[in-house]
Amino acid sequence: MNKNTMTQSKLSRRAILRNGAILSTTFGLALGSTSGQVAAMNKAELIEAMASEAGLRNSEMEKVLDEFINATTKALRQGDSAVLVGFGAFSISKRSARTGRSPGSGNGPADNSLVAFDSCPEFAAALDLNPGKGDEASAKCRDADVVIDAEYIASQTDSKLSEADAKRALDAFINATTKALKKGDRLSLGGFGSFSISKRSARTGRNPQTGKEIQIAAKNVVKFKAGAELSKAVN
DSSP states (O other): OOHHHHHHHHHHHHHHHHHHHHHHHHHHHHHHHTSOOOOEEOHHHHHHHHHHHHTOOHHHHHHHHHHHHHHHHHHHHTTOOEEETTTEEEEEOOOOOOOOOOTTTSOSOOOOOSEEEEEOHHHHHHTTOOOOSHHHHHHHHHSOSEEEOHHHHHHHOTTOOOHHHHHHHHHHHHHHHHHHHHTTOEEEOTTSEEEEEEEEOOEEEEOTTTOOEEEEOOEEEEEEEEOHHHHHHHO
């Protein structure tokens, strides 16, 4: 074998190895993207989606979202409940100390978030959730201490946002959240918390009034997990 032939042979082997590495990397990325991990929509992406749907500026959507977060946090810090009309009610969950297991590892404490979330009937219907605590959720949405709606948002923002635009913004928030959750995505609002769909298995429970055992059907619910900033505010 002459020198030119040997050089070409080495180059060919290098090309094969290089192409093989590229294919392996690409294949690995493809596997990673289809490994079943839940995608997450963050706050910036939500604002973009809201602005696109409502036909308003990103800066206006950010102020509306921040006002919703601030109003809810303030209410919970004071021990009050808060409802975003047509979306859901937030309240302090009175949970006694207990030993649990981490859903991920099976060890350590379970999620002991002090903030409870109940979907309002309109939001639950849009998500096609199985019937659950219908009457209770309706009552919490109807009787919350702080009501967050378009009128409230318009009165609180310093950008002179009209009530009509505030309603468009809130509707866009609910619609964008609905679309993300129906796709199986998780919506993360940073330090405030995150929303996702949780599947609850059928189980045996007790009627709180009679103490009698009852069978509770399997159902899907919206799970809200309080973020670090909200947890610190309410603790």
